[in-house]
Amino acid sequence: MAFWLMKSEPDEFGWHDLVARGAKGEEWGGVRNYQARNNMRAMVVGDLVFFYHSRSELAVVGVAEVIAPAHPDSTSDDPLWDCVDIRAKVALVRAVTLAEIKDDPRLSDMILVKNPRLSVQPVMPEEWRVVCELGGMAG
DNA sequence: GCCAACGTTGGC
């Protein structure tokens, strides 16, 4: 099983929106970036995803789960774009802010820090563990 | 709201 991080602007589609979708989850359509798409193509059902709020909140707020492997993005006619479906799994006990992540030397290699513009990115197992720990989770 | 950084596009 692999770990990932996906971003969303909470004003557009936030954690509570994903929670509201329940077990049916949400098709993560609309991504038009090759790296992000390739990351989604590499996902398998059961992979875990940090859900990150960008721009207005800047924090990892919850853990989501991949519930459907990459398939054609229904928001595009172009076969170039695929996406996965995810559902909310559990909210972090406390949100882990970008500032905290930047402050923690164990997380200095996170793509979130190095390339903040990539909207779907892999997370190393050790990084996953540390962020869970900061978020009050067993990990 | 600003602007730096990044990815994409298109002219050459």
Next chain:
DNA sequence: GCCAACGTTGGC
């Protein structure tokens, strides 16, 4: 195939 110009993203 290079690179300047452009649009978008996202931290501040």
